[in-house]
Amino acid sequence: MSSVPNSPFLLAKANHWRERLARFNDRFSVLAPILSVALFLLAITAALWYLHSEELARERDSLKRNVEYAQQRVRLRLLERQEVLMRLARTISNDDSDASLFQPRAESVLAQSPDLASLTWIDDGRAIVAAAAAPLLPNSLQRRPGEQLSPGDTESGFALTRDLMQPVYVQPAANALGRDAMLELYLPLSDSNGFAGVLLAEFSLDGLIRHAIPNEVSARYAIALLDANQQVLAGQSIPERNSAGQLLPWTNGLEEYQVPVSPVGNGLLLRAQAWRVSPGLLGNMLFWLVAALSLLAAWTLIANWRHLRRRQQAQALLQAEITFRQAMENSMATGMRALDLQGRIIYVNPAFCQMTGWSESELVGTTAPFPYWPDDDRADLNLYLQDELGGNATHMGHQMRVKRKDGTLFDARLYVTPLVDTTGKQSGWMAAMTDITEPNRIRRQLSAAQERFTTVLQALDASVSVAPLGSTELLFANRLYRQWFGDDTRGHLTLVERGATLGTQYSDDSLDTVDGFAGLPTDSLADSVGDQAELYVPNLDKWLEIRSRYLNWVDGRIAQMVIATDITARKHAEDLAASQAERAQTASRLITMGEMASSVAHELNQPLTAISNYCSGMLSRIESGQISTEDLQTALQKTAKQAQRAGQIIQRIRAFVKRSEPNRSWCNVHELVEEALELVEIEARRRRVQLTRYVQPHLPPIHVDPILIEQVLINLMKNAAESVDAAARPLGKRKVDLNVTRASIEGQDCVRFQITDTGSGLPPEVLERLFEAFFSTKQEGMGIGLNLCRSIVESHHGRIQAQNLYNDSLPEGCRFTFWIPI
Structure with a gap:
C-alpha cells in the first residue's frame, strides 16, 4: 500500500533518466565519429613524427662522427707541419743556416705544404731577416727582408712565444690590408744568449680546409672555420632554409655541428652543415592526405549535426526573441508612447510612466489634452499634436515641457515615427520621449564657460587668432592680435607661413604651461600635429614664439589656431x-x-x-x-x-x-675619437696610464660640434687618468678604457660613450654634486669642467651620468657615460 503514493514519483524519475539517456545517446552518436577521426589523425601524426625523429637522430650522429674525423685530420696535419717547422727552427737556432740558406729550405717546406702561405724569420727586435712566400700569395702581401714590424702586428704571438719559448698559434683579430684569413704559428729561435727571435709560419685557412678535410666529408657538408664570435673565417656556409631567415623548429640544431680545432685553441672552431636535410613532418604527403580525409569526414558529420540542431535552435531563438524584446521594452530609459490615427493613447511603456508619474491605466485611452501637458503650454502642444497626426512632425524632434503627476516640470524632446502593422498599413504614431533637463543645464553651463573663456583670451598677453584653411575669413582674434596686426588675416597668414618655414615638430610635452586648447571641445580637435617656431617681426621689433594647431571649428570646417607670444x-x-x-x-x-x-x-x-x-x-x-x-x-x-x-x-x-662659434656638422665617430685620443695619450703616457679603446664598426654619423664633443672626451679621460694616478695602482692595473657603441636608451637610438678607469672611485656625497657648477674635488680645481661637460652633452640633446664600480664592497674604479642621439 505504501508504494502507491510513490508511483508517480518513480515514474517521473524514470522518465527523467530516460530523457537524459536519450540526450546522451544523441550526443554520443554525433561525437563518436568525430572522436574516432581525431584519434586516427593523432595516431598517424605520432607515427610520422617518430619516424622523422629517428631519421634526424641518425643524420645527427653521422654528422658528429664526420666532423670529429675531419677535426682529427686537421689536427694531425697541423702537428706534422709543426714538426717540420720545428726542425727548420732548430736549424736556424744552431747557426746552421743564414739568410741565404734559409730561402731554399723555406721554399722546399712551402712546396711540400700547400696550406702554408709564407715563412718569415724575425729576429728579437722584430726585424725581418728573411722571408719566403707561396707562389700564389700576391706580392703586395709578401713580407720583405729588412722591414721592421710594428709591435701591433705581432705583439700577442711574439711576446707569448718569447715568454714561453714554446710554439704558439695565433689567430689574427682582423684581416688587415685585404689578406685572406690566416693562422699564424710562432716558433721560438734561441742562441747562446737566450731568445733570438721567432720563425713565423702563416697557414691559409682556405688551404687548410681544402687539403686537410677529406673529400667524402666536404662532399656531404659545408665546412667552415669560425672564430670565437661565430664569424666565418674560411670555408662555406649554408643560408637559412625558410623565408623568415630561420631553420624550422624541428630541424634546428640537427644539421649543424662544430668542434674546437686543436692544438690551435684561441676560439678557432670547425663547423659542418649538412647539404641535405630530411623533409619535415609537414612536408610529408601521406600526412596531408590523411589529414584532408579526416577533416572531410569531420566536416560532413558536423554539417549533419548542425542541420539537426538548427530546427531546435529556431524555436528556442523565437522564444528568446520574445523574452528579449519584452525585457528591453521594460528596462529602457526612453519613454515610448503610441497614438492611434485619432490621437488616442493606445500604449505606454514603464519608462514613460516612470518619467511622468502617471500609471498606464491613467494614460491609455485618454485624448488631448493629455494629463502630462502643462496648463500654460496646452495651446502650443495641441498645435504640435495636429502636425504630428497630419504627418508634418520634423524628424529633429520637438522640445516641450512635461508635467509630472506631482506638478513638477521637466524638459523633454519628442521624436515621432509612423506605426506600421504586419500588413504594412499605418495604424498610428509611435513617439519616443527623452528627458533633456540635464543636457540643457550642461549646455547653459558650457555657454557660460565659453563666455568666460573668451574673456580670458581677450586678456591674454599673447596673440590668438583662428582662420579656416584656404580662406581669408578671420574666425576669431583676441585684443592683442588686433592691436598688433589689425582686423584681417594678413598677420595670421604671415605667422603661419614664416612659422612653417622655421618651425620644428614638437610633442605636446614641449609646450608652455599655457594650453592653447584650454576650453575647447577636445572631441572635435583634428589629429594633426602642431608646430612651434620662433621668429623676429621687424614691424613690431619683437621676437615671437609661434605655436599653431589644427582644429575642427564649430561649423565643421578645419581651421588653424595660431598663438604668438612675445619672447x-x-x-x-x-x-x-x-x-x-x-x-x-x-x-x-x-x-x-x-x-x-x-x-x-x-x-x-x-x-x-x-x-x-x-x-x-x-x-x-x-x-x-x-x-x-x-x-x-x-x-x-x-x-x-x-x-x-x-x-x-x-x-x-x-x-x-x-675660440669659435658652435658649428655642428655630421661627424664620423671613429675620426672624432681618434682626434681626441691624440691629445689625451700625451697626458696618459706622462702618468704611465694605459689607454684602451673600442669603437663599434659601422657607427652612423652624428650631428654635433666636433670640438665640443672632443672637449668632453678629453676632460673625462684626463680626469680618469688623474684618478688612476692618484689611486697609486700598480702598473698592470693603471688603465683607462673608452668604449663607443650604438645603443637604445630611453626609447632613443643613440651613440654611447663610456670612459672607465681603475681609480678609487667617488664618495657618495661627491656623486650627488658631481655636475654642479663650481664644485670640485681637486684643491686647485675651478669646478667648471664637469659642469661644462654636462652643458655640452645636454645642448646636443644627450645625457651624462657617473657611477662607481665595485668588487664586492670595495670600489675599484669609476665609469662616466654620456650618449648623443642619432
Whole structure:
C-alpha cells in the first residue's frame, strides 16, 4: 500500500533518466565519429613524427662522427707541419743556416705544404731577416727582408712565444690590408744568449680546409672555420632554409655541428652543415592526405549535426526573441508612447510612466489634452499634436515641457515615427520621449564657460587668432592680435607661413604651461600635429614664439589656431647665456691645455730631436762622402715624417684651443675619437696610464660640434687618468678604457660613450654634486669642467651620468657615460 503514493514519483524519475539517456545517446552518436577521426589523425601524426625523429637522430650522429674525423685530420696535419717547422727552427737556432740558406729550405717546406702561405724569420727586435712566400700569395702581401714590424702586428704571438719559448698559434683579430684569413704559428729561435727571435709560419685557412678535410666529408657538408664570435673565417656556409631567415623548429640544431680545432685553441672552431636535410613532418604527403580525409569526414558529420540542431535552435531563438524584446521594452530609459490615427493613447511603456508619474491605466485611452501637458503650454502642444497626426512632425524632434503627476516640470524632446502593422498599413504614431533637463543645464553651463573663456583670451598677453584653411575669413582674434596686426588675416597668414618655414615638430610635452586648447571641445580637435617656431617681426621689433594647431571649428570646417607670444626678453637672456657659456668653454679648453703643457712639450721634443739627429747624420755622411742618393732620400723622408708629426700635434692643439662659434656638422665617430685620443695619450703616457679603446664598426654619423664633443672626451679621460694616478695602482692595473657603441636608451637610438678607469672611485656625497657648477674635488680645481661637460652633452640633446664600480664592497674604479642621439 505504501508504494502507491510513490508511483508517480518513480515514474517521473524514470522518465527523467530516460530523457537524459536519450540526450546522451544523441550526443554520443554525433561525437563518436568525430572522436574516432581525431584519434586516427593523432595516431598517424605520432607515427610520422617518430619516424622523422629517428631519421634526424641518425643524420645527427653521422654528422658528429664526420666532423670529429675531419677535426682529427686537421689536427694531425697541423702537428706534422709543426714538426717540420720545428726542425727548420732548430736549424736556424744552431747557426746552421743564414739568410741565404734559409730561402731554399723555406721554399722546399712551402712546396711540400700547400696550406702554408709564407715563412718569415724575425729576429728579437722584430726585424725581418728573411722571408719566403707561396707562389700564389700576391706580392703586395709578401713580407720583405729588412722591414721592421710594428709591435701591433705581432705583439700577442711574439711576446707569448718569447715568454714561453714554446710554439704558439695565433689567430689574427682582423684581416688587415685585404689578406685572406690566416693562422699564424710562432716558433721560438734561441742562441747562446737566450731568445733570438721567432720563425713565423702563416697557414691559409682556405688551404687548410681544402687539403686537410677529406673529400667524402666536404662532399656531404659545408665546412667552415669560425672564430670565437661565430664569424666565418674560411670555408662555406649554408643560408637559412625558410623565408623568415630561420631553420624550422624541428630541424634546428640537427644539421649543424662544430668542434674546437686543436692544438690551435684561441676560439678557432670547425663547423659542418649538412647539404641535405630530411623533409619535415609537414612536408610529408601521406600526412596531408590523411589529414584532408579526416577533416572531410569531420566536416560532413558536423554539417549533419548542425542541420539537426538548427530546427531546435529556431524555436528556442523565437522564444528568446520574445523574452528579449519584452525585457528591453521594460528596462529602457526612453519613454515610448503610441497614438492611434485619432490621437488616442493606445500604449505606454514603464519608462514613460516612470518619467511622468502617471500609471498606464491613467494614460491609455485618454485624448488631448493629455494629463502630462502643462496648463500654460496646452495651446502650443495641441498645435504640435495636429502636425504630428497630419504627418508634418520634423524628424529633429520637438522640445516641450512635461508635467509630472506631482506638478513638477521637466524638459523633454519628442521624436515621432509612423506605426506600421504586419500588413504594412499605418495604424498610428509611435513617439519616443527623452528627458533633456540635464543636457540643457550642461549646455547653459558650457555657454557660460565659453563666455568666460573668451574673456580670458581677450586678456591674454599673447596673440590668438583662428582662420579656416584656404580662406581669408578671420574666425576669431583676441585684443592683442588686433592691436598688433589689425582686423584681417594678413598677420595670421604671415605667422603661419614664416612659422612653417622655421618651425620644428614638437610633442605636446614641449609646450608652455599655457594650453592653447584650454576650453575647447577636445572631441572635435583634428589629429594633426602642431608646430612651434620662433621668429623676429621687424614691424613690431619683437621676437615671437609661434605655436599653431589644427582644429575642427564649430561649423565643421578645419581651421588653424595660431598663438604668438612675445619672447623678446627671453631671447636676449638666452643670447647672453650662450655667450657666457662659450667663454666658459674656451676657458676650460685653455685650462686643460695649460695643465697638459709640459706633456705637450715633451711630446714635441721627440720629433724635433729626431729631425735634429737625422740632419746631423746626413751632414756628417755628406762631408765624408759616404752617403748614396737612396740613403739620403730615405733619411729625408723620415725627417719629413717627423716634421709632419710635430705639425699635426701643433694643429690639433690650435684647433682645440681656438675660440669659435658652435658649428655642428655630421661627424664620423671613429675620426672624432681618434682626434681626441691624440691629445689625451700625451697626458696618459706622462702618468704611465694605459689607454684602451673600442669603437663599434659601422657607427652612423652624428650631428654635433666636433670640438665640443672632443672637449668632453678629453676632460673625462684626463680626469680618469688623474684618478688612476692618484689611486697609486700598480702598473698592470693603471688603465683607462673608452668604449663607443650604438645603443637604445630611453626609447632613443643613440651613440654611447663610456670612459672607465681603475681609480678609487667617488664618495657618495661627491656623486650627488658631481655636475654642479663650481664644485670640485681637486684643491686647485675651478669646478667648471664637469659642469661644462654636462652643458655640452645636454645642448646636443644627450645625457651624462657617473657611477662607481665595485668588487664586492670595495670600489675599484669609476665609469662616466654620456650618449648623443642619432
